Amino acid sequence: MYVATASQPADLVFPAMNTGQSAALPVRGLQPEQHLFREGDRVDRIYRVLTGAVRLTRLMEDGRRQIIAFGLPGDVIGFPRDAWYQTDCEALTNTELQPFRLSALENGAGDPDLHLALLRAALREIAAMQDHFMMLGRKSAVEKVASFLIALSDRIGTQLGQYTQVSLSMNRADIADFLGLTTETVSRTFSQFRKSRMIALDGVHTVIILCPEKLQDIAAGNRD
Amino acid sequence: MYVATASQPADLVFPAMNTGQSAALPVRGLQPEQHLFREGDRVDRIYRVLTGAVRLTRLMEDGRRQIIAFGLPGDVIGFPRDAWYQTDCEALTNTELQPFRLSALENGAGDPDLHLALLRAALREIAAMQDHFMMLGRKSAVEKVASFLIALSDRIGTQLGQYTQVSLSMNRADIADFLGLTTETVSRTFSQFRKSRMIALDGVHTVIILCPEKLQDIAAGNRD
DNA sequence: CGTCTCGTTGAACCCCATCAAAGCCGGTGG
DNA sequence: CCACCGGCTTTGATGGGGTTCAACGAGACG
Secondary structure, eight states, X not given: XXXXXOOOOHHHHOHHHHHTOSOOOOOEEEOTXXXXXXXXXBOOEEEEEEESXXXXXXXXXXXXXXXXEEEOTTOEEOOOBTTBOOXXXXXXXSEEEEEXXXXXXXXXXXXHHHHHHHHHHHHHHHHHHHHHHHHHHHOOHHHHHHHHHHHHHHHHOEXXXXXXXXXXXXXXXXXXXXXXXXXXHHHHHHHHHHXXXXXXXXXXXXXXXXXXXXXXXXXXXXXX | OOTTOOOOOHHHHOHHHHHTOSOOOOOEEEOTTOEEEOTTOBOOEEEEXXXXXXXXXXXXXXXXXXXXXXXXXXXXXXXXXXXXXXXXXXXXXXXXXXXXXXXXXXXXXXXXXXXXXXXXXXHHXXXXXXXXXXXXHHOOHHHHHHHHHHHHHXXXXXXXXXXXXXXXXXXXXXXXXXXXXOHHHHHXXXXXXXXXXXXXXXXXXXXXXXXXXXXXXXXXXXXX
């Protein structure tokens, strides 16, 4: 999941998935906390998230953690640095993934449609990361959290009456490590948004967006 | 330029450049401050930096700026989001670039070697951005500046007796906007490194790395 | 030599991290 | 069924790293 990147319908992006042109690999399932791969593992597959959510993380020796991305339905994960995975990847919830051979990305493996789809996924990833840069480098805490909620709302929000509801598959620490903040700051910012009636919480993992316009403005830096 | 990503010899990465298999486009030259493209321009070419340096920047409405990357010799720039450039790109110094048709990335355009080289450049870009994330989100100011100097030293450092010399083609504000800091903090950190004899300055744009080990340790967070 | 831009240094402030403690579940076992 | 436990979340108090505002210095260029 990258901020400000709306997903596209999967059947447009992945035509080969539907026509069955390529020898399909069986869908891979993951339990919460289960690793799909770890930093330094040799790459043999890349994956498209079908359902659920994963997190891609990198660690420093002293334990500092940065979440590079959340992999949500439609995202492609596992792009290699040379021949190795460069992040850890673990499931946040029950997750299903469609594996692809690395050769499908590198030379098409006889399926030009799939090849182009994977290439475009890589380009979307580059584009999405660039938005994330601006957020990490130049936005304040409230702007970061507002951006995050808007992006999640666009990706996995569901309509609930006139409002949009977002079910958070990650905890506060994950959000903090994604945004370059601490859990305390994330929590305080949620509380602040709640008190100013921009969001409501239904349990800690469900956010209801009450005023997306205000959140959007804050995310873009147009107000405090 | 991305932190901690060493360039590879250009003739390995771009075999097609040497064999002349593809209909080569003429080299493009840029003066300092001259734009190669702007955010929102339609993509028709992607480019490999041959000499010089460019900066890729994104702006917020209120003027806040984030430098996504410095394009140094060997880097490929201009990867599109759909059909549009997603950053501004302008030259820092006199710069020469090798243009490629977008089709060379998308379908190979009859040159499989070039196709694979551009794809790998895109994957390297993803890998390099992930290092940058850790730096922006989780490193302190001194760690950021140390990381930056080490990365620049690896990419464009020249030997000067027993020391490595780095010629900075960007100014302090560019460095600050790359690292998510202010010019004042960058300047103070340079001074701090100079006082502790880790670097020396020969004019404001030339850094001599006196103690790469210490800098490396600081960059990795192993000391203060 | 004057001017202008960029870089450096200083002082004060503030946002967010840090440290600490209480609250809130969800799960487990008595 | 309920009491207890443990992890996650929230809230509070305090401090510090980096920003902000300001002034000075230093090259570059005419």
